[in-house]
Amino acid sequence: MRVVVIGGTGHVGTYLVPRLVEAGHAVVVVSRGGREPYSPHGAWQAVQRVMLDRAAEEAAGTFGQKIRALEPDAVIDMICFTLESAQHLVEALRGQVQHFLHCSTVWVHGYTTTVPVTEDAPRRPIGDYGIKKAAIEAYLHTEARSNGFPETCILPGHIVGPGWVPLNPQGNFNPEVYAKLARGEEVTLPNQGQELLHHVHADDVAQLFMKALANWNAAVGESFHAVSPAALTLRGYAEAVAGWFGQQANLKFLPFAEWEKTVSEKDADATWGHLEHNPNCYSIVKPRRWLDYQPRYSSLQAIYEAVQRLIADGVIL
Numbered sequence: 131m132r133v134v135v136i137g138g139t140g141h142v143g144t145y146l147v148p149r150l151v152e153a154g155h156a157v158v159v160v161s162r163g164g165r166e167p168y169s170p171h172g173a174w175q176a177v178q179r180v181m182l183d184r185a186a187e188e189a190a191g192t193f194g195q196k197i198r199a200l201e202p203d204a205v206i207d208m209i210c211f212t213l214e215s216a217q218h219l220v221e222a223l224r225g226q227v228q229h230f231l232h233c234s235t236v237w238v239h240g241y242t243t244t245v246p247v248t249e250d251a252p253r254r255p256i257g258d259y260g261i262k263k264a265a266i267e268a269y270l271h272t273e274a275r276s277n278g279f280p281e282t283c284i285l286p287g288h289i290v291g292p293g294w295v296p297l298n299p300q301g302n303f304n305p306e307v308y309a310k311l312a313r314g315e316e317v318t319l320p321n322q323g324q325e326l327l328h329h330v331h332a333d334d335v336a337q338l339f340m341k342a343l344a345n346w347n348a349a350v351g352e353s354f355h356a357v358s359p360a361a362l363t364l365r366g367y368a369e370a371v372a373g374w375f376g377q378q379a380n381l382k383f384l385p386f387a388e389w390e391k392t393v394s395e396k397d398a399d400a401t402w403g404h405l406e407h408n409p410n411c412y413s414i415v416k417p418r419r420w421l422d423y424q425p426r427y428s429s430l431q432a433i434y435e436a437v438q439r440l441i442a443d444g445v446i447l
Contacts, residue, residue, distance in 0.1 A: 131228075133343075134158045134202040136184070137209030138177075139165050141289045142233065146206070146336035148173035153340065158200050168293035188215060194222025204229040206339060213265045220273055220281075229346060230270075230281045231339055236328065236355060236412050238264040238285060246361075246413035249285070249353045256406055267353060274351035282342045282349040284335065287357035287412060288404075290432040291332035292439035299368035300393070301327065302400035308437055309446045311368060312375040318382040320389040320401060323365030325408040330357045331432035334425040341421040354417040358429040361411040370430050371437070 138147050138159035144167035150157045151173035158178045167174065180200065187193035197205065197219065205227050210216050216232070223230060237260035239247050255264040273279035290296040298307040300319060310317050335356040342349040362370075365381065372379035386405065390398035404410065417423035427435075440446045 131203040131343075132156045132158070132201060133204045133206065134160060134197060134200050135206045135208065136160045136197070137207070139167050140208060141168065141291055141294065141332045142286070142335045142339070143208055144168040144291070144293075145333040146339055147171075147177060149336050149340050151176050158202070160197065160200075168291065184209065184215075188218055191218075194219045198222045198226050202227055204231070204343060206231045206233070208233045210266060211259075212262055213269055216266045216269055220270070220279060224277075224279060228280060229343060229350070230279065231342060232266065232270055232281060232283050234267050234283045234285045234353065235260065235263050236285045236287050236357065236410070237407060238267050238353075239412075240264075240407065242409070245409050245411040247411065248413045249355060249416050257403065260407075271351060271353070280346070280350045282351075283353040284338055284342065285353055285355050285412075286335045287328040287330045287355070287410065289332050289335060290329045290429075290436050292436055294436070295440065295445070296433050296436045297327055297329065297404065299323075299364050299371060300397065300401055301325070301364065301404040302393070302397040304393075304397050305440060305445050308371060308440070311372040311377065311379060312446065314372070314375075314377040314380055316380045316382055317368060318384055318389060318392055319364050319368060320384065320386045320405060322383055323368065323381065324363050325405050326361040326363055326410045327367065327404060327429075328357045328361040328410045328412055329429040329432055330425070331427035331435070334358070334427055334432075337425070338417055338421065338423050341417070341423055345421050348420045352420070354421065354423070355412045355414050356417070356423075357412045357414060358425055358427060358432065359414065360429065361409070362429050367430075367433075371433075374434065374437070
């Protein structure tokens, strides 16, 4: 199968593209620049690289047709963030592709009622990102069910992997939190540290894309969570990280209104963005049963691998 991956050099693409090549697919990666994947792999030598500036091409009305001209059997879109962008591409690919896979997010859920959250829970998204992704998901499913467009939405949690800072026990991306826990220094957590975060290793997200691609009948017209088997509390997460370094976590707890005064505005905003989605806890019963999704990493295993890379790179001292 000829598979075009749009935005294929990012977190998930780093693992997905080699999986596609090893499965025998002819792979075309479309990206804006020549950025290399986060981890090297010999499979990239077999990949056709195409440079396209999506924003500029969409403004000119040409992006969809240029993707169609690549003659894909399947398209995996990792970087679609607006309904208009999705509509443009779907119209261009209608009648051309056997399968269209969209990388969405668990944040299409927003406010939730029961946990773990299942894929069929009502959508009540929070914030611009979640609202836009929910609109794309709804549009694609309508196209599948009403017009036969063969789409699937994959909904990752907090993506983790070597080469970038994972979402930390405060719910932001400041690597110093890991360093303080490693040194046994005090780390302050918002509220009682009982909010949940649900990570996933980038390779497990890639695995689910592969499973969906291989199980067309089960996947088309559906959404699937791509997360680890279990979520983490902020407190438990911090305690585990400290334990990796032979420390007992030295934790302090403050109400969020007080806690946010102790960190930068950037970190406070990032944390609030995650806390307002609490509880971040999503079911993987559906992808396990329908697609045989078997995540290789627990949340802590995925984070540990990423933290070790940050130490090796000198990001955490």
